[in-house]
Amino acid sequence: MFEALGDKLQATFKKLRGKGKLTEKDIDAALREIRMSLLEADVNYKVVKTFANNLKEKCMGEEVLKSLTPGQQVIKIVNNELVALLGGESRDINLADNGPTIIMVVGVQGSGKTTSIGKMGNFFKNKKNKKVVFVACDIHRAAAVDQLKVLGEGLDIEVFTLDKKDAGKIAKKGVEYGKKIGADIIIVDTAGRQHVDSEMMEEAVKVKKAINPNETLFVIDSLMGQQAVDAAKAFDESLEITGFILSKLDSDARGGAALSVTYITKKPIKFSAFGEKMEDFEPFHPDRVASRILGMGDVLSLIEKAETIYDEKEAKKMEEKMRKNSFTLEDFLDQMESMNKMGGIEGLLSMLPEAGKLKGMAISEKDLIKQKAIIQSMTIKERQNPNIINASRRKRIAAGSGTKVSDVNKLLTGFEQSKKMMKQLNSGKMKFPGMKLPFM
Structure with missing residues (x-):
């Protein structure tokens, strides 16, 4: 996903490495290229501005200008700032102290929400050895419940459904059922729309009040860029989301959503979903992602x-x-x-x-x-x-x-x-x- 951005940043650093000493003019030129690379990657303009200002302030210090390896010092600074931009440290799921952990998943239609739920269920079941239950509360999209059932069947995860038109009641009954059968993780799917609207938001708020989840995760579509960030901001204002699942990370998207959403909302990316297999899901590590963007590997x-x-x-x-x-x-x-x-x-x-x-x-x-x-x-x-x-x-x-x-x-x-x-x-x-x- 970050290949184009990574290539451009690495090309900029290659020029810096070739210089024995850096002048203010060299740093300005490099920062200009970094700024353009981020804008082309569809990173929010305000984010780019703050990022560039922070870089300039730190790169103009004696540590860089008088260093014997100034290029490496600049890369180190950029790496640290990228890690901060992506959320700093990795954030684990807030597990319940007693009883099952309830995870409510929200997002706009087409963001990969239901597939991400399947991958997350598989992650907790097979990698964390947890008993998982899905609760199907998307009562609006045709075949949404059936899609979740198919995923659950393939993963050997039980799916709770109810023939009602009240998402709040379905969610409440689903959580009660999960507790009854001794589930460790209850993942609640909710309805999405093509665009954020008041009806969808009201229903999501109703579901949240009915189940009081430990986590409210918004699935952010990597392909949507700034649109996804705007939608995430709207959901956060109404639902107080606790974090993000970054979907379609294997796409050729420019990466702007991932590099903007945490700065804009102050909420962390907790998981990344990529690839076509149910195993293609993992915790999000800002330091590792930053390292890969800069060509430093992710061992x-x-x-x-x-x-x-x-x-x-x-x-x-x-x-x-x-x-x-x-x-x-x-x-x-x-x-x-x-x-x-x-x-x-x-x-x-x-x-x-x-x-x-x-x-x-x-x-x-x-x-x-x-x-x-x-x-x-x-x-x-x-x-x-x-x-x-x-x-x-x-x-x-x-x-x-x-x-x-x-x-x-x-x-x-x-x-x-x-x-x-x-x-x-x-x-x-x-x-x-x-x-x-x-x-x-």
């Missing part, structure tokens, strides 16, 4: 993703193979499947400091099926030593797997690039203390 998130899928014995076995240079194409396919579960190669590389991206290396399920067919069409000798695969062998493999020679070429190129990357990781240039990733 902590990478390790957390790895820990959910990697097997320690397999990791050690793979490490030994890499050390002995016996990593084969079959091993490569296993690692591609693991990487895909963690967000794909490009997603992983974006978390590595200054690793860059392997363009064109994103692996989809369809790609994996194709790659598996190609590898299975090779002889054992070819899988163990791809260097022997010449032009005629490539034609035979392509014909046997029902693919093109270009597909075989792409697989072999990807294999060599992956070996180089893993060799670099194991050489110590990109070490992660106390942790071996499954592809290392």
